[in-house]
Amino acid sequence: xxxxxxxxxxxxxxxxxxxxxxxxxxxxxxxxxxxxxxxxxxxxxxxxxxxxxxxxxxxxxxxxxxxxxxxxxxxxxxxxxxxxxxxxxxxxxxxxxxxxxxxxxxxxxxxxxxxxxxxxxxxxxxxxxxxxxxxxxxxxxxxxxxxxxxxxxxxxxxxxxxxxxxxxxxxxxxxxxxxxxxxxxxxxxxxxxxxxxxxxxxxxxxxxxxxxxxxxxxxxxxxxxxxxxxxxxxxxxxxxxxxxxxxxxxxxxxxxxxxxxxxxxxxxxxxxxxxxxxxxxxxxxxxxxxxxxxxxxxxxxxxxxxxxxxxxxxxxxxxxxxxxxxxxxxxxxxxxxxxxxxxxxxxxxxxxxxxxxxxxxxxxxxxxxxxxxxxxxxxxxxxxxxxxxxxxxxxxxxxxxxxxxxxxxxxxxxxxxxxxxxxxxxxxxxxxxxxxxxxxxxxxxxxxxxxxxxxxxxxxxxxxxxxxxxxxxxxxxxxxxxxxx
Numbered sequence: 001x002x003x004x005x006x007x008x009x010x011x012x013x014x015x016x017x018x019x020x021x022x023x024x025x026x027x028x029x030x031x032x033x034x035x036x037x038x039x040x041x042x043x044x045x046x047x048x049x050x051x052x053x054x055x056x057x058x059x060x061x062x063x064x065x066x067x068x069x070x071x072x073x074x075x076x077x078x079x080x081x082x083x084x085x086x087x088x089x090x091x092x093x094x095x096x097x098x099x100x101x102x103x104x105x106x107x108x109x110x111x112x113x114x115x116x117x118x119x120x121x122x123x124x125x126x127x128x129x130x131x132x133x134x135x136x137x138x139x140x141x142x143x144x145x146x147x148x149x150x151x152x153x154x155x156x157x158x159x160x161x162x163x164x165x166x167x168x169x170x171x172x173x174x175x176x177x178x179x180x181x182x183x184x185x186x187x188x189x190x191x192x193x194x195x196x197x198x199x200x201x202x203x204x205x206x207x208x209x210x211x212x213x214x215x216x217x218x219x220x221x222x223x224x225x226x227x228x229x230x231x232x233x234x235x236x237x238x239x240x241x242x243x244x245x246x247x248x249x250x251x252x253x254x255x256x257x258x259x260x261x262x263x264x265x266x267x268x269x270x271x272x273x274x275x276x277x278x279x280x281x282x283x284x285x286x287x288x289x290x291x292x293x294x295x296x297x298x299x300x301x302x303x304x305x306x307x308x309x310x311x312x313x314x315x316x317x318x319x320x321x322x323x324x325x326x327x328x329x330x331x332x333x334x335x336x337x338x339x340x341x342x343x344x345x346x347x348x349x350x351x352x353x354x355x356x357x358x359x360x361x362x363x364x365x366x367x368x369x370x371x372x373x374x375x376x377x378x379x380x381x382x383x384x385x386x387x388x389x390x391x392x393x394x395x396x397x398x399x400x401x402x403x404x405x406x407x408x409x410x411x412x413x414x415x416x417x418x419x420x421x422x423x424x425x426x427x428x429x430x431x432x433x434x435x436x437x438x439x440x441x442x443x444x445x446x447x448x449x450x451x452x453x454x455x456x457x458x459x460x461x462x463x464x465x466x467x468x469x470x471x472x473x474x475x476x477x478x479x480x481x482x483x484x485x
Contacts, residue, residue, distance in 0.1 A: 046070040046398050049110045049134075051099045051125045054082025055239055056139060057116030060166065061086045063391040064114060064137070070395050073109050076102045080218035082239055097220050099125050107132050112398050115139065116166070120248045120477075121226045123148035127485045130155045135162040135398040137391075140258035141250055141421045142414065146463055147476035149425065151485050153418030160402040164394035164410060165417035167258045169359025172387035175263045176380040178347075178354060178363045182267045184376045186365060188351030193264045193317045194326040197358075198342030199252035204244040204322075205283045205291070205299035209234040227479040244297050250428055251297030252321035256343065256358075257424040258417075261319065263360040264347050265420050268315065272460025273305040273423050278430040278452055281322055294434060294447050300324055303427035319427055329353055331366035359387055383411060422460075430456055433471040 046069060050061050053075045064070050072090040076099045077083035087095060096102035103113070112135035115125045123143045126136045130152075142165045143149040156163045169175065181187070212232035215221040221233050228247040243249035264270070281300035285291035292298075300322020307315040318326065328338055329346060331353060338344055340357035346366075347354050353366040364371045383389045393411050400406035407413075433451020450468070457467045465471040 046135075046395055047073045047109060047111045049074040049076065049102060049106055049113045049129075050086060050093075051076045051102070051113060051115045052117035052121075052139075053077050053086035054079055054084075055116075056166075057114075058082075058085045060114050060116045060137065060139065060391075061089065064395060065089065067392045067395045069392070069399065070112075074102050074106045078220040078223040079216070079238065081216070098223055100128065103128055103132060103134075110134060112136065112162075117226075118224075118242050118248050119144045119250050119254060120228050123152055123485060124227055124479070124483050126152055127155060130159045130161050130163075133159055133161060135394075137164045137166065137394050139166040140417075141165075141254045141424055142258075142417050143421055143425070144250060144254075145475065145477050146422050146425045146429065148485065149418050149421040150463060153414045156414040162394065162397045162402055162407055162410070163414040163417075164390070164397075165258065165412045165414070165421070166390075167262055167359075167412055167417070168387040168390035169259050169361070170262055170266070170387075170412040170416075171383040171385075171390040171393050172360050173382055174356055174360035174363045175266050176382060178263055178267050178356060178360065180376050180379055181354060181363070181365065181374060182347075182349075183379070186352060186370075186374060186376070187347065187349030187354055189312060190264075190268050190315060190347050190349050191313065192348040193268075193315065194320070194346045194348075195257070195260045195264065195318065196320040196325050196339070196344060197252060197256040197260060198323050199256050199321055200244060200297070200299070202241045202244050204251060204297045205281065205293065206244075206296050207285075207291075207293050208245070208295045211235070225480070227477070227481075227483045229480055245295060246297060246428075246432065247295070249297070250425065251301075251431075253297075253301065253303065253319060253424060253427050253431075256321070257319060257427070258420060259359050260343055260345060261317075261424060262412075262420060263345055263356055263363075264317070265423070266416075267347065268307075268309075270307050270309075270315070270317075270423070271419050272307075273317070273426055273458055274308050274314075274460070275306045275458055276426045276430040276456045277304045277454075278302065278427065280431055280452065281324075292434075292447065292449060294432070297428075298322075298431060301427070301431055303430060305423060305426060329355075329366055333367070336368060361387075381409065383409075426458060429465070429471055429474045432474045433465075433468060435470045 048070050053061050054077055072093045074094045075086055076096040078097055113129040115122055115138045122138050126138045129136050213235045215233040279302045280298035283291050303319040305317040343358040345356050356363040383393050397406040397410050434447040434449045451471050456465050456471055459466050463475050
């Protein structure tokens with residue numbers, strides 16, 4: 001485990017510096033040619049099963065389909081209404097409600113699985129597929145908990161499957177441009193990173209509703225809950241607002257940080273953080289009374305992570321959400337936009353600074369006039385189609401197989417996405433680091449949050465907070481029923 005952290009930067013550099021793919025695309029040798037005369041191939045395409053095929057899952061189905069190198073053999077969703085678009089696109093695909101049943105019945109018919117469920121179901125679905133030897137594409141964040149992310153990362157190598165997280169900016173040109181600038185020394189040695197988002201755009205920092213309603217007629221509520229504790233259905237939870245509840249989602253940080261924190265992670269070759277601190281916004285629940293609700297993500301937060309880097313000074317990494325933003329750099333003109341307005345990244349170095357928008361788009365040196373003046377040779381391969389080529393990047397690697405050149409050129413395999421996701425989820429661990437207390441006179445709360453007032457020290461290799469034990473309850477969940485990794 002210790003070696004994984006120390007070599008994480010090298011692995012990121014290696015993926016970026018693989019040999020170039022042909023711009024015209026990858027040529028698939030037909031199976032009938034490989035099989036000899038008289039052999040009729042059932043398909044020359046990747047055979048895929050989709051788990052969660054409405055909403056973002058529907059977008060993933062369409063994106064994989066557009067590669068023209070994949071067929072969907074089976075589709076699975078717990079919400080028949082949301083699944084309609086994907087079912088119309090692939091009318092011959094068998095349809096299921098329970099992903100476990102689908103994988104068991106279709107095991108011999110599929111090569112790969114796309115997982116686009118709510119966050120709390122990512123890991124169990126992906127792990128079952130990987131244990132069957134199936135390649136997996138998993139929406140961001142690849143897991144709900146730190147432990148899940150670590151287990152998925154290790155399983156990808158154990159089962160020799162091709163993996164990709166759905167943070168499409170990892171395939172974009174922007175992050176590669178930033179790596180080239182940094183390795184050319186244009187900003188010197190990085191000292192601080194600031195990243196931010198205007199999310200959430202869904203309710204957070206609220207009490208769980210007391211009024212229950214009947215689930216939508218086309219929704220299997222028990223299967224939707226999956227690994228999460230049983231609760232009666234409440235209004236306006238599905239299809240989108242689940243993101244603000246810890247049982248199912250990972251808040252603004254989990255939703256956007258895999259997109260926004262990814263460029264500096266890649267540029268700087270980061271591994272596991274060594275500590276986490278946080279402050280959060282709260283809401284007023286009564287006259288002069290602030291409310292913290294353990295079921296719900298906060299309306300805003302500021303996370304500070306620190307990373308040790310061999311032979312270099314400690315790096316300070318800031319995340320801000322809920323509309324909180326860092327101070328504008330002096331090098332940015334008064335009327336120039338910081339990031340894309342609502343989201344962005346600034347990397348401060350000993351010789352200068354650079355900035356980008358969501359997904360690593362629009363990379364710029366600061367002051368921005370330096371961007372056009374920069375004359376750095378292109379040393380890193382580009383993914384054909386940039387961020388739009390993220391699906392094709394995965395499909396081609398699946399077809400070529402684990403260990404192939406295409407596999408080495410993956411943009412966001414779990415070996416890279418895993419440490420990133422763990423760092424993202426470290427922020428949520430800090431936010432949630434409460435300590436259960438019996439109600440006291442004059443205080444009806446059963447939860448205090450002392451973990452928010454200290455620096456939480458993280459032993460990355462062993463996945464453990466070493467100085468505040470109550471925080472470790474958020475490293476790994478207990479699943480409901482017979483769900484398991």
